[in-house]
Amino acid sequence: MGLPVEPLLQAYPQIASWLHQVLPLVSVPARTKQVNAWRQKLIQGVLIIAQYDLLILNDKKAIAVNWRSDRNISRSGKLEKSWEAQLQLFLLVETEEILPTNASLIYCFFNRDKSPKPDRFSYDREKYDVFKQRLEMALSKLPSSAIDNSEYSFHQPIDEPQLNLKRLLDRQTSYEYLELIPEVEI
Template sequence: MLPTSTQILRLSQGHLNLLAACPRKFQHSYLEQLNTPLDPKHEEYQILGSRFHLLMQQREMGLPINNLLQADPQLQNWMTDFSKIAPEIFITNIDNQTFRESEHYRTLQIGDYLLTVIYDLLIADQNQAQILDWKTYPQPPKSETLAQNWQTRLYMYVMAETSNYLLENISMTYWFVQSKGQTKKIKFLYNEKEHQKTAEELDQLLNNLTKWIKDYEYNISLPQIKESQKICESCQYAVRCQRQKIKQVNIDINQQFPSLENIAEVSL
């Protein structure tokens, strides 16, 4: 996964979030491609989310979706609620001056990195560009947290860098379709201040990655975060990084082996 003279690294918003959160975890997940079992509940959410995204994509393309809805009452309820709250999204018979595309793909190359974004739905005309994203997990994050997420920042940044739209005419809206039984949205407007901040922090992050990759070629691992941040305990690489708590290991051992008092005596 290391860049060569003929290869560059593709980075998505997920990679940037991972790199910013913990460079060592980025190393294990992306550079070394170490796979770990998914939590069953998390996997269930992923499958459900993928099905909803596919449903919205097929609807936007004009393909029939009735069979999919009839086969899944939950998806049908989400779609019904969504269409009532945001009917404008479901109007596809628009004029020729408005561009709409589901799963819209864009790239922006910066040095040895190709930044990639996929918009769930892009609605754009001569004056403004609206980026829409569907979320299917039940509890939306705080707006402040979502604003700092690299998905929000990278998606609008790439649109600004690859188009002629004024920054204030670029927006991104997250739609949470199962937020405690009712669809909710969080919308962000872009501006010059946010664009410059993203550019500076993105430049710093990529410069750090370039240095870390050069070190990695000489068997120097990417940096670890401070243990005081207390996020290592829930990380799937905690043991590999030697960050698993000794107390937790002892508990696991005690759960696997009964105490001596409870072991029946064996006659010889």
């Protein structure tokens, strides 16, 4: 919009504090930065999806950033082991085809008193393997009616057109299938 931000930051020091917290993250040089990014992968017939507030992608390295405003959210240890954090890191490794050691997740908390510090979680092969087993176990407990018994697995890429056709032929109405087709600007 081209409006100056300085008057806003002067009038609202809390917003200025948040901006200074985020500035180092958004200033990181990157091949690409994606806001409100989604990653998905079909695993054992179940479409697994994660949402990221910001993805910073470089060659063979990825940083996911999530903003939080809840004052009572768990800190470090519990948050790092949560399903949400582990799934986000796992899908980042799977979809970006990077090594687990090249993926990290940062949580920025904005409603904390004084000067909040972001929580940064690194990832490694052991955490990746442990979560993969945990995910496989959870998926194995799903009733068979909830699972698409397709031939896809952890190591096979998703052929989106084929998957969409399979959905149409198997159980979706024409309307539901048409909803899957992305809109393009002409």
